Amino acid sequence: MFGYHYRLERKAIGLVLAIIGVASIGGIVEIAPLFTIHQTVEKAPDMRLYTPLELAGRNIYIREGCYACHSQMIRTLRDEVERYGPYSLAVESKYDHPMLWGSKRTGPDLARLGEKYSDAWHVIHLKNPRDVVPESVMPAYAWLARNELKTSDLGAHLKAQRAVGVPYTDAMIANAAVDAYGQATPDSPGAEGVAERYGKATTVRVFDGEPERLTEMDALVSYLQILGRLTDAAHKPVTAAKD
Known part of the structure; x- marks a missing residue:
């Protein structure tokens, strides 16, 4: 040879x-x-888009390198399904650019994290992980609660997502900054626009516990709370998800 x-x-x-x-x-x-x-690839007629606030939170998640320790991919192994929930479907990452599946797990998988814990739990955990998980090796991100969220460029972010296939409308792009503020301030006039453009099921509330300011903490918590909840396809029978 x-x-x-x-x-x-x-x-x-x-x-x-x-x-x-x-x-x-x-x-x-x-x-x-x-x-x-x-x-x-499964079909998900109920699939909804990330709101500007959630997309901003996703950008912060990527910026801070959270994906280096947390995967968002539950594999079909029995122990994973029993621990985290239904295994991940390709359609659930349909609007993820870039996708964050991965396999590195210094921390737990986050694919089904949405609404598993309260907003207050997430805020405390992000400010100092040891306050809720004593053995945690996760860094603290307390400054997120002090940083004002930059919203002036959110329309450009949505426009860039549309260029790669995410069906954001002109109205969504034009109102991105207003919608980001409205989602975190339920008593403001902008809150109605969020539900109108992204659906009545959209979560509108004060994520960081401080209604007078829109912070990076608001954005990141809103993103964490939507993980695994953009569609119910994973909770349906496989044949129904493909039809």
């Missing part, structure tokens, strides 16, 4: 053709499934 390889190395054209052949096999294995993706 090695003798054949040595002889092939002396023939540049043959070696190039062999490399192309091997690379083509790998390419076909990766590309071919894409032609049947419509048959393998």
Whole structure:
């Protein structure tokens, strides 16, 4: 075998053709499934979009490197399903750019975290994780409660998401900053617009416990509370999710 390889190395054209052949096999294995993706990815008619506040929270989640310790992918293994809930479906990351599945778990998987704990729990946990989980090695993120959330560029963020296939409307983009403030201040006029554009089931409340300010803590908690709740597809029978 090695003798054949040595002889092939002396023939540049043959070696190039062999490399192309091997690379083509790998390419076909990766590309071919894409032609049947419509048959393998579930449909979720109830799928809703991230609100501007939740998208801002997702950006903060990525900025702070939370994905380096927490996956958002429950595998089909029995122990994972029993611990975290229904295994993750591809459709649940339909509007995630970039997707945050992963497999690194210094901390627990967060795919089904939404509404598992109260907003107050999340705020305390983010300010000092040891206050609620004594053995935690997670860093503290207390400054998020002090940082005002920048909203002036949220429309641009939504527009960028639309460029990669997320169906944000012109009205959503134009009202992104107002909707972000309205979602965290239920008594403000902007709160009605959030429900109108993103659905009545959208969570509108004071996430960080301080209604007078819109902070990065508001944004991150709103994102954590929607994880696993953009669609109910994972909680339905597999056949129903595919229909």
